[in-house]
Amino acid sequence: EAGVTQFPSHSVIEKGQTVTLRCDPISGHDNLYWYRRVMGKEIKFLLHFVKESKQDESGMPNNRFLAERTGGTYSTLKVQPAELEDSGVYFCASGLQGAGTGELFFGEGSRLTVL
């Protein structure tokens, strides 16, 4: 069974540019999460989808970030325009149950560097 896949694995862009990160969850997992880790800090919650609906987007930093999950399958996270402080590793995770009750399956992350 394929795990959670993320693309790209690494993206280097200049401040002001746009980047779109993609996550393909494990097939059948209704719950999809985006997290971000800045070096040395916590894995910080960004948002949570149940199927195609946003369950909780309280962790999204600002309106430069837009997440979608059309059709309830893969998800994209777009940052536009990117700022220096957006640099970090963006993790996607999926799960059969809500994160509070069961295992999260993580992707390998997308490392974003904003210059």
Place this chain on the structure above:
Amino acid sequence: GENVEQHPSTLSVQEGDSAVIKCTYSDSASNYFPWYKQELGKRPQLIIDIRSNVGEKKDQRIAVTLNKTAKHFSLHITETQPEDSAVYFCAASTGGFKTIFGAGTRLFVKA
């Protein structure tokens, strides 16, 4: 807001020694506490979890303890091996849909 503090940030032990990582959480409603291990260049993976109705759980060389009164929980690794070297993250959840992670502990096991 919700917060999970994790200590130490770095831990170096000799092979065969024990390692202990400690976390505290702020939301007293938290009732699910997973631990994830991230090896270099790989994805975080669940290694053990504990629920609030249990004080201790063990799985071979790893164990977790939970003190709900103090809002503390800890990961214990005994007889450490070089392959235990990784970043370990504790987390806490209220049983809803959001899991709050600690900042991670980088464990080095010296052969």
